[in-house]
Amino acid sequence: MQDANQGSVDPEFQQGIEDRESSPHEIPSLPVGQWLRQNLFSSWVNSVLTLFGGFLAFFALRGVLNFVFSENRQWDAVRTNLRALMTLSYPESQYIRVWVSLGFVAGLAGLSAGLWANWGGVSVKRVSTWLMGTGGLLAVCVIVREPSVILGSDGKVVRTLEGSLQRESFLDAMVNRSSWWIAAVVLLVAGIVLWRRFASATHRGSELPVTSVVFLGLGLAVLSLWIAPYGHYAFISETKSYVAESGRTVAFSTKLPWTVMLALLCSFFGLGRLLQRSEYGGLIKGASNLLWLVSPLTLFWVVLRDPALDYGHVISTDLPMGLAFGALGGAVLWSLTRTGVGEAGRLVATMLLGFAIFNWVAAFFGWYPMLQKARISFLLLAFAALLAPNFMGEIAKRRQLVLGWLGVTALVHYLATMINTPSTVEVQSSEFLGGLGLTLFVALIVVLLSFPLGVLLALGRTSKFPIFRMLSTSYIEVIRGVPLISVLIFFSVMVPLFLPDGMELAELAAVLTGYTLFSAAYLAENVRGGLQSITKGQYEAADAIGLTAAQRTSFIVLPQALTVSIPQLVGQVISTFKETSLLAIIGLFDFLRVANSVIPAQSEFLGVKREGILLVAIIYFFFNFTISKYSQRLERRVGLGER
Amino acid sequence: MSTDDATTAANDRLADREDMIVCVDVDKFYGDFQALKGVTATIKEGEVAVICGPSGSGKSTWIRCINRLEVHQGGDIVVDGIELTNDLRNIEKIRSEVGMVFQQFNLFPHLTVLDNITLAPIWVRKKPRAEAEAMARALLERVGIPEQAEKFPGQLSGGQQQRVAIARSLAMEPRVMLFDEPTSALDPEMIKEVLDVMKELAMSGITMMVVTHEMGFAREVADRIMFMEGGEIVEVGTPEHFFTNPTEDRTKLFLSQIL
Numbered sequence: 001m002q003d004a005n006q007g008s009v010d011p012e013f014q015q016g017i018e019d020r021e022s023s024p025h026e027i028p029s030l031p032v033g034q035w036l037r038q039n040l041f042s043s044w045v046n047s048v049l050t051l052f053g054g055f056l057a058f059f060a061l062r063g064v065l066n067f068v069f070s071e072n073r074q075w076d077a078v079r080t081n082l083r084a085l086m087t088l089s090y091p092e093s094q095y096i097r098v099w100v101s102l103g104f105v106a107g108l109a110g111l112s113a114g115l116w117a118n119w120g121g122v123s124v125k126r127v128s129t130w131l132m133g134t135g136g137l138l139a140v141c142v143i144v145r146e147p148s149v150i151l152g153s154d155g156k157v158v159r160t161l162e163g164s165l166q167r168e169s170f171l172d173a174m175v176n177r178s179s180w181w182i183a184a185v186v187l188l189v190a191g192i193v194l195w196r197r198f199a200s201a202t203h204r205g206s207e208l209p210v211t212s213v214v215f216l217g218l219g220l221a222v223l224s225l226w227i228a229p230y231g232h233y234a235f236i237s238e239t240k241s242y243v244a245e246s247g248r249t250v251a252f253s254t255k256l257p258w259t260v261m262l263a264l265l266c267s268f269f270g271l272g273r274l275l276q277r278s279e280y281g282g283l284i285k286g287a288s289n290l291l292w293l294v295s296p297l298t299l300f301w302v303v304l305r306d307p308a309l310d311y312g313h314v315i316s317t318d319l320p321m322g323l324a325f326g327a328l329g330g331a332v333l334w335s336l337t338r339t340g341v342g343e344a345g346r347l348v349a350t351m352l353l354g355f356a357i358f359n360w361v362a363a364f365f366g367w368y369p370m371l372q373k374a375r376i377s378f379l380l381l382a383f384a385a386l387l388a389p390n391f392m393g394e395i396a397k398r399r400q401l402v403l404g405w406l407g408v409t410a411l412v413h414y415l416a417t418m419i420n421t422p423s424t425v426e427v428q429s430s431e432f433l434g435g436l437g438l439t440l441f442v443a444l445i446v447v448l449l450s451f452p453l454g455v456l457l458a459l460g461r462t463s464k465f466p467i468f469r470m471l472s473t474s475y476i477e478v479i480r481g482v483p484l485i486s487v488l489i490f491f492s493v494m495v496p497l498f499l500p501d502g503m504e505l506a507e508l509a510a511v512l513t514g515y516t517l518f519s520a521a522y523l524a525e526n527v528r529g530g531l532q533s534i535t536k537g538q539y540e541a542a543d544a545i546g547l548t549a550a551q552r553t554s555f556i557v558l559p560q561a562l563t564v565s566i567p568q569l570v571g572q573v574i575s576t577f578k579e580t581s582l583l584a585i586i587g588l589f590d591f592l593r594v595a596n597s598v599i600p601a602q603s604e605f606l607g608v609k610r611e612g613i614l615l616v617a618i619i620y621f622f623f624n625f626t627i628s629k630y631s632q633r634l635e636r637r638v639g640l641g642e643r
Numbered sequence: 644m645s646t647d648d649a650t651t652a653a654n655d656r657l658a659d660r661e662d663m664i665v666c667v668d669v670d671k672f673y674g675d676f677q678a679l680k681g682v683t684a685t686i687k688e689g690e691v692a693v694i695c696g697p698s699g700s701g702k703s704t705w706i707r708c709i710n711r712l713e714v715h716q717g718g719d720i721v722v723d724g725i726e727l728t729n730d731l732r733n734i735e736k737i738r739s740e741v742g743m744v745f746q747q748f749n750l751f752p753h754l755t756v757l758d759n760i761t762l763a764p765i766w767v768r769k770k771p772r773a774e775a776e777a778m779a780r781a782l783l784e785r786v787g788i789p790e791q792a793e794k795f796p797g798q799l800s801g802g803q804q805q806r807v808a809i810a811r812s813l814a815m816e817p818r819v820m821l822f823d824e825p826t827s828a829l830d831p832e833m834i835k836e837v838l839d840v841m842k843e844l845a846m847s848g849i850t851m852m853v854v855t856h857e858m859g860f861a862r863e864v865a866d867r868i869m870f871m872e873g874g875e876i877v878e879v880g881t882p883e884h885f886f887t888n889p890t891e892d893r894t895k896l897f898l899s900q901i902l
C-alpha cells in the first residue's frame with residue numbers, strides 16, 4: 001500500500017523538477033522580424049523611443065571611436081608606460097616577486113575553482129549569440145567611425161590650402177580597415193556555425209562547460225601574445241629611453257610570465273578537479289581556504305618586504321627566548337586547566353592580566369624597557385589563562401588550549417620578527433609600488449582580511465552575549481559614521497606613531513589596516529542582513545541533532561546567511577575595489593593617479609592624460625563587470641539548494 | 644485526578660521496563676504566562692506516548708522542554724538518568740540521545756538529503772564519512788526514499804521531506820524520539836506515508852513521545868495517551884480507556900470535537 005502510494009506521487013513530482021531544471025531561463029526564440037516588432041516597435045511611443053535611443057547610441061559610439069582613433073591621440077603614452085601603469089617604479093630587478101605573487105594567486109584560484117568545480121554549463125546558443133553580437137558590433141564600429149585623416153610621408157597630417165584636414169574617402173577607409181572586417185566576419189561566421197550546430201542538435205539546451213569556455217578564451221588571449229603583432233613598447237630604465245616598435249610581438253619578459261600564469265591556473269584547476277573526488281577532498285578544501293586567509297600576509301612579505309633576516313640573531317636569541325617562553329607559558333596554562341584548580345586559577349589569570357597591562361602602561365611612561373614582542377606575548381598568555389576554565393578536565397581539551405595559544409604566539413613572534421627586520425626591497429619612496437599592482441594588491445588584501453573580520457562582527461552583533469553585542473555594534477556604528485577618507489588619513493598619520501623603529505612601508509601597512517577595519521564594518525552589516533533571514537527552526541533543528549554552537553554557526557547558519565547576502569557582499573567588494581582610488585589622497589600612487597598625474601608629467605608625454613584615463617576606466621569596468629557577472633552566476637548556482 | 648491510576652494501568656508490556664523520561668512538577672513560564680503547570684509524568688523505555696489536547700494547551704512546550712529547546716523554571720526533568728540542568732555537558736548528552744521531528748521539517752535547505760543526515764553523525768559522533776553515508780543510505784531505505792539521497796530538500800515533496808527529517812534524527816541513533824505534530828503541515832495524501840514510517844519505528848521499540856491529532860495512529864500504536872489542557876495533564880490512559888470511557892469532562896468534550 002505504501003509503495004503504491006509512493007509510486008503515484010513521486011514520479012510526477014520528480015518530472016516537474018526535471019522540467020524546471022533543464023530550462024531555467026529559457027526564452028522562446030522568435031524570428032528576428034517578429035522579435036523586433038514585439039519588443040521595439042510595438043506602439044508608436046515605443047517606436048519613437050527606439051529610434052531616439054538608437055540615435056543616442058549611434059552618436060555615443062561614433063564619438064568614442066573617433067576619440068580613440070583620432071590622429072591627436074598619443075597612445076604611445078600608454079603603451080610605453082604600461083609598466084608604470086601596472087607597478088609604477090617597482091624595481092625591475094625584483095620583478096620576479098610580483099610574478100611569484102601573481103603565480104601564487106593564479107595557482108590558488110585554479111585550485112579552488114577545481115575543488116569547487118560545479119560551474120555548470122553555458123548554452124551553446126548563448127555563446128553563439130555573444131560571438132555574433134561581438135562580430136556585429138565590430139562591423140558597426142568599422143562603418144560608423146569617420147574616415148581617417150590622411151597622413152603625409154613624414155607622418156604629419158596633410159592639410160588643404162584653406163587649412164582644413166583631409167580625410168580619406170569612405171571606400172578607402174573601408175578597404176584600409178580590412179583587418180577589422182576580417183575579425184568581424186570571423187566572429188560572425190563562428191557564431192553562425194555554432195548556432196547551426198545547435199539548431200540541428202536533437203535535444204534542447206545543449207551546453208558547453210563554462211570552465212572550458214573561459215580557459216579557451218584565456219588560452220587564445222595568451223596565444224595571441226606569441227603570434228599577434230601587438231608591437232613592442234617599453235621604457236628602458238637604464239638608458240632612460242622609450243622603445244616603440246610596431247609590428248612585433250610583445251616582449252619576451254611579458255609573454256613568458258603570462259603563459260606561466262595560465263599554465264599554473266590550468267594545471268592547478270586540473271589538480272583541484274582530481275582532488276575534489278579523492279578521499280581528502282574535504283581536508284584540501286579546508287587547507288585552500290586557510291591559504292586564502294594567510295595569502296594577504298604572504299603576499300605582503302613576498303612583494304613588499306622579504307626582509308634580510310639576521311639568522312645569527314634569530315638562532316642565538318629569538319628562538320631560544322621564544323621556546324623558553326612557550327614552555328613556561330604552556331606549563332602555566334596546563335596547570336591552570338587542572339580540574340581542582342578552583343579560585344587559585346582565577347587569581348593567577350587575573351595577576352597575569354594585571355602584569356600584561358602594567359607592561360603597556362610602563363611602556364607609555366618609559367619606566368623599563370621591554371620588547372614589544374614580549375608585551376604582546378604576555379597579553380596573549382593572560383587572555384589564554386582567562387579562557388582556561390572553559391578547557392578544564394579532559395586531556396584533549398587542555399591540549400587544545402595550550403596548542404592554540406602556542407600557535408598564535410608563534411605566529412605573532414614570526415610576524416614581529418619580520419616587521420622589525422629591515423626589508424631587502426629597496427624603497428625609494430612611497431612611489432615604489434603603484435599603479436594597477438597597488439590597486440589590486442590593496443583590494444585583494446582588504447577584501448580577504450575584512451571578510452572574516454566582518455563575519456565575526458556580524459556574529460558578535462547578533463550574539464546572545466551582551467558584551468559582544470555592545471562592542472560589535474558600537475564598532476560598526478562608529479566606523480559607518482565616518483567617511484573612508486578620514487579613516488585612511490587617520491591611519492596613515494596615527495598608526496606610524498605606534499609602530500616600532502625599522503619598519504618601513506608603514507604607510508601602506510597602516511592604510512591596509514584602516515581600510516580593512518572600514519570595509520569590515522560594512523561587510524558585517526551585509527552579513528547581518530543574511531543572518532536575520534535564517535529562521536528559528538534552523539537553529540532548533542541544529543540544536544536538536546546535537547551540534548555545538550560553533551558547529552551550528554559554521555555548518556548551518558553562516559552558509560545560508562552568506563548565500564542570502566551574496567549580492568550585497570559583491571557590491572561591497574566592488575566598491576572596495578573602486579574606492580582604492582582614494583589612496584591617491586594620502587599620497588600613494590594608485591592606478592588612476594599614475595594615469596592622471598605621473599604620465600602627463602613625463603617630458604615625452606607632457607599633458608597627455610585622456611588616453612591613460614580611458615584605459616583605466618576600461619580596466620576598472622572589466623574587473624567589476626567580471627566580478628558582478630560571476631556573482632550572478634554564483635547566486636544562481638547556490639540558489640539550486642534553495643528551491 | 645485519575646492520573647495515578649492510569650499510569651499504573653499502563654500496558655503490561657511495559658511493566659518491568661526502566662524509566663526513560665521522568666518529569667516531576669515541571670513549570671514553564673513565558674514572562675508572566677504559565678505555559679506548564681506542574682506537569683508530572685513518567686515514560687518507560689520503549690513506550691509510545693501520544694499527547695493530545697486543544698491548541699495552546701502546552702503540548703509543544705512540554706516536549707520541547709525535554710531536549711532543552713525550552714528551559715523549564717520549576718521541577719525536574721530526567722532523561723535516561725541524566726538530569727536536565729544548565730550544565731552544558733548534560734544538555735549535549737541529552738541532545739545526542741533524543742531526536743526531534745518538527746512540524747515544519749526544518750531540514751537544512753543548503754545541504755543535500757545525504758548531507759542533512761550525515762552532518763551530526765560525522766561532527767557530533769565523529770564517525771568516518773563513509774560509515775556515516777552507508778548508514779544514511781540504509782536509513783533512507785528504511786523510510787522508503789533511497790533514491791532521493793542526492794537531492795536538495797527543496798526538490799522533495801512534504802511527505803518526503805518529513806521522512807528525511809525522521810532519518811536525520813535516527814542517524815544519531817537516539818533512544819528517544821520526540822515528534823511535534825509531524826503530519827500537520829502535510830497534504831492528506833502524504834500523511835499516510837509519514838505515519839507508516841512512524842508505526843514501523845514504534846514497532847522497533849524506540850521510546851516515542853508524539854504530539855498529534857491523528858487519532859487513528861494513537862489508537863493503533865500508542866501505549867498511553869495523555870490529554871493536556873491549560874498547561875496540565877488532565878487525563879492519562881491506554882487508548883482503550885481513552886476512547887471508550889474517558890473520565891474527565893474536558894476529555895470527553897475534546898474527543899467529541901475531534902472525532
Ligand SMILES: Nc1ncnc2c1ncn2[C@@H]1O[C@H](COP(=O)(O)OP(=O)(O)OP(=O)(O)O)[C@@H](O)[C@H]1O
Binds near residue numbers: 697699701702704
Ligand atoms: N515563545 C513564547 N512566548 C510566549 N508565549 C508562548 C511562547 N510559546 C508558546 N507560548 C504560549 O504557551 C502556550 C502553550 O503553547 P504551545 O505551543 O505549547 O501549545 P500547543 O499545545 O503546542 O498548541 P498547538 O496545538 O497550537 O501547537 C500558548 O498559550 C502559547 O501562546
Ligand SMILES: [Mg+2]
Binds near residue numbers: 702703704823824
Ligand atoms: Mg504545538
